[in-house]
Amino acid sequence: MKVTLGLLQHACSPNPAENLKKTLSLAEKAAKKGAQIICTQELFRSQYFCQAENHDYFKLAEPIPGPSTAAFQKLAKKHKVVIVASLFEKRASGLYHNTAVIIDADGSLLGIYRKMHIPDDPLYYEKFYFTPGDTGFKAWQTKYGKIGVLICWDQWYPEGARLTAMDGAEILFYPTAIGWHPKEKAEYGVNQHGAWEISQRAHAVANGCYVASVNRIGVETPEGGDGIEFWGQSFIAGTSGQILVKASQDKEEILLHTLDLDKVDVTRTHWPFLRDRRIDAYGDLTKRFRD
Numbered sequence: 001m002k003v004t005l006g007l008l009q010h011a012c013s014p015n016p017a018e019n020l021k022k023t024l025s026l027a028e029k030a031a032k033k034g035a036q037i038i039c040t041q042e043l044f045r046s047q048y049f050c051q052a053e054n055h056d057y058f059k060l061a062e063p064i065p066g067p068s069t070a071a072f073q074k075l076a077k078k079h080k081v082v083i084v085a086s087l088f089e090k091r092a093s094g095l096y097h098n099t100a101v102i103i104d105a106d107g108s109l110l111g112i113y114r115k116m117h118i119p120d121d122p123l124y125y126e127k128f129y130f131t132p133g134d135t136g137f138k139a140w141q142t143k144y145g146k147i148g149v150l151i152c153w154d155q156w157y158p159e160g161a162r163l164t165a166m167d168g169a170e171i172l173f174y175p176t177a178i179g180w181h182p183k184e185k186a187e188y189g190v191n192q193h194g195a196w197e198i199s200q201r202a203h204a205v206a207n208g209c210y211v212a213s214v215n216r217i218g219v220e221t222p223e224g225g226d227g228i229e230f231w232g233q234s235f236i237a238g239t240s241g242q243i244l245v246k247a248s249q250d251k252e253e254i255l256l257h258t259l260d261l262d263k264v265d266v267t268r269t270h271w272p273f274l275r276d277r278r279i280d281a282y283g284d285l286t287k288r289f290r291d
Helices: 016-032 055-060 067-079 152-156 158-166 185-207 262-270
Strands: 002-009 037-039 082-092 095-103 109-114 139-142 145-149 171-175 210-214 217-220 228-231 235-237 243-246 253-260
Touching: 002 016, 002 210, 016 037, 016 067, 016 253, 037 171, 067 082, 067 095, 082 145, 082 171, 095 145, 109 139, 145 158, 152 171, 152 185, 158 171, 158 185, 171 185, 185 210, 185 228, 185 235, 235 253, 243 253, 253 262
Parallel strands: 002 037, 037 082, 145 171, 171 210
Antiparallel strands: 002 253, 082 095, 095 109, 139 145, 210 235, 217 228, 235 243
């Protein structure tokens, strides 16, 4: 079975309504170009507000289901496409998540994934905003294949990719917002980007599945200062970790590529990592550290 992915890479403005309109427009263009599964970048409705701890940014959150979910459901039904959309979820007063909605080609809301790993680094103060996810790692059977969704910081953890693949995912989607601290770029930039790409390509290898990572572009300084220079370069990796297609560092793009899902079974049969796992020996993975 073949399926065409459409990844939406673009810059974000300070205006949430404008960002939603742009993303819906890009999703519609992707559908008209043949995309069957469309994925947004992380938190596309706003600039990356986690650069500071500011209570005003909680006003950006919305319920799920909510207005953005409904807009994507309408588009999905109209064009018969599957959509993965990354949203700032207000679950209840004082309870917020970084959440992706998974919408099937008939417009139905298949489910949600709440980001499990929450970073707390300079200019990435996500622990201030997001409660760690409680949905676990899972996959959804869509019209065009079984997909799993993880979000940004999740992409550094092989456990999340493995558990999602173990639930049957043929494609792992990673909506993302990652970039360089401009003052660090010259010294660390190449290695930082390389580590990010290698980590996700390794998930494809280890699990014999496809990986699709969707990043934003542009320099964002919502709190002043140097901000973050998002490095774009959204990509799709094949079942052996090879880069099948990659977007530019600084241009708005709809990244399209057609995958052959039959290769997942072929790869897993010839590279039987799932067969040879020593599950009897992995119990200590549930510990924080082996003292």
